[in-house]
Amino acid sequence: MLWLHDFSLFGGLLLLLVSTTLVESTLVPRHATIVDRDTVQSNYTFIIAGGGVAGLTIADRLTEDPSVSVLVIEAGPFDAGIDGILVPGAYAPYYYFWPNLVTVPQAGLNNRSISTICAQVVGGGSTINAMVFLRGVVEDYNGWGLLGNSGWSWNNMLPYFMKSENFTKPSASLAKTANISWDDTVRGHSGPVQYSYPNYFYPASANWWNAAKSVGLQPVKDPNAGSNPGIFWIPSVLNATTMTRSYARRNHYDRVIASRPNYHVLASNSVSKVLFGGTQAIGVNYLPTAGGNISSVYASKEVILAAGALHTPQILQLSGIGPKKLLNKFGIPLVVDLPGVGQNLQDQSTLTIPYNFSANLFPNSGSMLSNATYNAEQLALYQAHQPSAYTIVSTLSTNIGQLALQDATSAYKQIAAQARARNPADSLPADVDPTVLKGYVAQRNLTIQQFESANVAVGTLHWDTADSALIYHLHPLSRGSVNINSTDPLANPLIDYRTLTDPTDAQLYTALFRKQRQLFLAPSMQVLGPVEAAPFGAQLTTDDQLVAVMRNQIDPSNAHQCCTAAMLPRELGGVVCSDQKVYGVKGLRVADISFWPMETSGAPTATMYAAGERLADVIKKEYCLAGAC
Ligand SMILES: *[C@@H]1O[C@H](CO)[C@@H](O)[C@H](O)[C@H]1NC(C)=O
Numbered sequence: 001m002l003w004l005h006d007f008s009l010f011g012g013l014l015l016l017l018v019s020t021t022l023v024e025s026t027l028v029p030r031h032a033t034i035v036d037r038d039t040v041q042s043n044y045t046f047i048i049a050g051g052g053v054a055g056l057t058i059a060d061r062l063t064e065d066p067s068v069s070v071l072v073i074e075a076g077p078f079d080a081g082i083d084g085i086l087v088p089g090a091y092a093p094y095y096y097f098w099p100n101l102v103t104v105p106q107a108g109l110n111n112r113s114i115s116t117i118c119a120q121v122v123g124g125g126s127t128i129n130a131m132v133f134l135r136g137v138v139e140d141y142n143g144w145g146l147l148g149n150s151g152w153s154w155n156n157m158l159p160y161f162m163k164s165e166n167f168t169k170p171s172a173s174l175a176k177t178a179n180i181s182w183d184d185t186v187r188g189h190s191g192p193v194q195y196s197y198p199n200y201f202y203p204a205s206a207n208w209w210n211a212a213k214s215v216g217l218q219p220v221k222d223p224n225a226g227s228n229p230g231i232f233w234i235p236s237v238l239n240a241t242t243m244t245r246s247y248a249r250r251n252h253y254d255r256v257i258a259s260r261p262n263y264h265v266l267a268s269n270s271v272s273k274v275l276f277g278g279t280q281a282i283g284v285n286y287l288p289t290a291g292g293n294i295s296s297v298y299a300s301k302e303v304i305l306a307a308g309a310l311h312t313p314q315i316l317q318l319s320g321i322g323p324k325k326l327l328n329k330f331g332i333p334l335v336v337d338l339p340g341v342g343q344n345l346q347d348q349s350t351l352t353i354p355y356n357f358s359a360n361l362f363p364n365s366g367s368m369l370s371n372a373t374y375n376a377e378q379l380a381l382y383q384a385h386q387p388s389a390y391t392i393v394s395t396l397s398t399n400i401g402q403l404a405l406q407d408a409t410s411a412y413k414q415i416a417a418q419a420r421a422r423n424p425a426d427s428l429p430a431d432v433d434p435t436v437l438k439g440y441v442a443q444r445n446l447t448i449q450q451f452e453s454a455n456v457a458v459g460t461l462h463w464d465t466a467d468s469a470l471i472y473h474l475h476p477l478s479r480g481s482v483n484i485n486s487t488d489p490l491a492n493p494l495i496d497y498r499t500l501t502d503p504t505d506a507q508l509y510t511a512l513f514r515k516q517r518q519l520f521l522a523p524s525m526q527v528l529g530p531v532e533a534a535p536f537g538a539q540l541t542t543d544d545q546l547v548a549v550m551r552n553q554i555d556p557s558n559a560h561q562c563c564t565a566a567m568l569p570r571e572l573g574g575v576v577c578s579d580q581k582v583y584g585v586k587g588l589r590v591a592d593i594s595f596w597p598m599e600t601s602g603a604p605t606a607t608m609y610a611a612g613e614r615l616a617d618v619i620k621k622e623y624c625l626a627g628a629c
Pocket residue numbers: 041042043298
């Protein structure tokens with residue numbers, strides 16, 4: 001997987017060079033507003049549990065009003081400004097992964113228990129992700145609306161996408177030779193999140209591009225304009241001046257902090273529980289993530305959960321909000337019986353297909369790892385602000401394909417019909433709550449319609465230009481869960497993705513796999529001499545053979561976990577309503593990706609910045625903050 005390469009060969013060298021000459025130092029602590037357990041106030045206007053994309057975006061926007069005070073409590077530390085975070089080509093963010101997260105045995109993946117990734121650092125996923133800045137499509141956000149959430153649609157989201165970001169064009173000559181295109185009217189130019197493109201590409205990425213065209217995938221003018229099936233350069237969340245990562249810690253904390261004495265961040269502490277006065281959320285308990293005593297801090301207006309799709313449901317359950325049976329099992333006093341908390345877990349699972357090449361082109365993304373001379377040349381170019389492979393996230397290439405199901409297979413209508421004919425209850429655990437089942441039926445209905453749409457990508461194809469082709473599965477029908485396994489707030493929850501438990505998901509994977517094979521059989525890839533390698537290989541021809549290998553190969557997560565405190569009507573197993581308030585209590589919202597009802601045809605980051613902007617506006621209006629009324 002793209003996370004797991006060994007960077008130790010060049011790591012020491014890079015750390016030295018980068019920290020002295022490449023990027024401005026970001027050593028911490030340095031701001032009065034980084035609070036510790038002794039300096040934290042006893043109360044704030046808002047308390048935010050989790051300092052990721054949603055948490056920091058909302059904290060930034062709410063503290064624009066000087067009468068408001070905000071405390072963000074983040075389980076992880078401030079990052080130390082290492083090149084593994086900041087420099088795309090030195091990508092090695094694993095220091096900031098949540099420790100020891102492992103799934104329960106995955107029934108659809110030969111009972112493998114698989115290590116899984118989420119961030120534990122200020123900035124959350126934006127600090128550790130592969131910098132892909134890709135919105136979903138029109139149908140994604142309209143679909144959230146159709147599920148019963150008023151005020152949710154593409155048209156409602158577009159102004160927030162634009163507000164959140166500042167797009168910097170690539171040079172005209174690069175755009176022309178590299179086939180980079182965009183529609184400036186849908187791209188923001190004055191927001192805090194900086195994004196652009198790498199300024200370099202590996203030559204064989206053109207072979208992939210031309211092969212993709214020859215098998216029917218067409219260039220997309222702008223994948224962030226509401227439709228993305230086709231091929232395009234991956235927009236990358238980087239500051240185009242320095243070619244370094246633009247992440248939430250930089251763009252929603254460092255950027256504003258000099259003028260915000262009312263914006264506090266307590267790092268390396270974990271929220272263990274929401275405190276209630278009756279049904280009003282009045283504060284939280286927290287403790288050092290490394291272990292220690294529990295403290296309390298109080299919120300006069302709201303507690304906002306932004307701890308991510310694996311930990312927000314854990315906090316809710318520990319606080320007495322969740323499935324009654326689960327809470328009873330652990331002796332947790334019930335505040336609200338909300339059966340949907342921790343259910344509806346989705347991710348965008350990935351499949352790596354190894355290839356050998358007899359005539360690949362030099363350089364390719366593998367050269368950065370295998371050829372120290374080339375790596376040193378590229379590093380020198382990067383330092384001199386010249387076009388360099390160091391502007392590309394290590395082990396990735398620059399272009400991808402997004403495929404609607406009809407782009408992958410002409411049998412898409414049969415696949416949709418078969419999915420429709422299946423009893424949805426057969427795709428969920430036998431003891432599923434009836435409201436959660438109803439919510440799944442509605443989601444399934446919508447997702448199957450999307451299988452018939454030319455505008456909704458169900459999968460992504462990528463070739464790293466070296467030895468791996470990748471498939472990402474975007475819209476699963478399988479559903480998993482995250483449930484506490486202990487009342488210890490520092491114990492990991494039970495994570496069960498249930499990947500590939502729905503048979504339609506396996507059909508989508510084989511369709512995408514066959515399209516990927518077809519692409520590699522096109523003449524402009526064949527000149528490179530690709531050979532599909534073990535555990536796959538040309539000898540595997542039937543769907544059953546392919547699926548058997550996939551069950552051993554698929555990674556259930558791309559760290560895009562979502563949807564475990566879903567925004568849905570309560571009678572559909574929902575946890576929050578359309579303004580993201582938790583049902584049954586007051587003063588408590590869910591801001592992070594847990595609130596999504598379903599995955600999108602994009603990568604999460606762009607949508608989470610926009611959703612953070614949107615929720616900040618909703619809250620400002622509700623309390624007349626920062627001149628909102
Ligand atoms: C809030 O904190 C301030 C300063 O720490 C303190 O003076 C005030 O009494 C507190 N208010 C409440 C309601 O706890």
